Amino acid sequence: MQKIVDAAITDDDNQKADEARQNLNQQQQRVNDFENQIHLQETVMSELKAKLISYHRQFKTASERAESLTQQQKQAELQAEFYQLFAESENPDDSHAFKQAEIRLKxxxxxxELWKERNQKTREKVEKSEKDLNMDEALAALKDEILGNNKND
Structure with a gap:
């Protein structure tokens, strides 16, 4: 495009030179606009990636906390049942109370154990999902899709 401007100036064709300059300026403005869009989209993609990572960490922490609280709740219920059973026994030395407690304990x-296995399976699924989910690839695909749509404009 610059060659056209130079040729028009050399030929002393001011109108053609002005049109060529105007076209050159428009093309440069489009290039600048596209570069700004790309930079903005890269920024948005980085923010999305950071938010996804943060959300995943929060989810994992919440899952671990829920598992811990469930285990503590079950332990407290077991202790309460044992002491209730023992208190209801007519004779504190009665082996029947201990047998009942052992049955309930089992x-x-x-x-x-069932909950532990279930939680382990859930944890394994989450860890597998983490491995299978390559955020960089997903974000790159999204970026290509967005940029691909803009290239058609």
Whole structure:
């Protein structure tokens, strides 16, 4: 484009030179606009990536906390049941109360084991999702999609 401007100036064709300069300026403005859009989109993508990572960490922390609270709740319930059973026994030395407590303990331990396995499976799914989810690739694909749409304008 600059060659056209130079040629028009050399040929002393001011109108053609002005048109060429105007076209050159418009093209440069488009280039600048596209560069600004790309920079803005890169900034947005970086922010989205940071927010996704933050959300994932919060989710993982909440999941771990929920698991811990569930375990504490079950332990407290078990202790309450034992002391209630022991208190309801007519004779504190009665082995029947201990047998009942042992039965309930085994039932509760079985429930706890089921929950533990369930939580482990959930944790494994989350960890697998983390490995399978490559945020850089997903964001790059999104960026290409956005930029691809702008290139058609």
């Amino acid at each position: 039932e509760t331990e079985a429930k706890a």
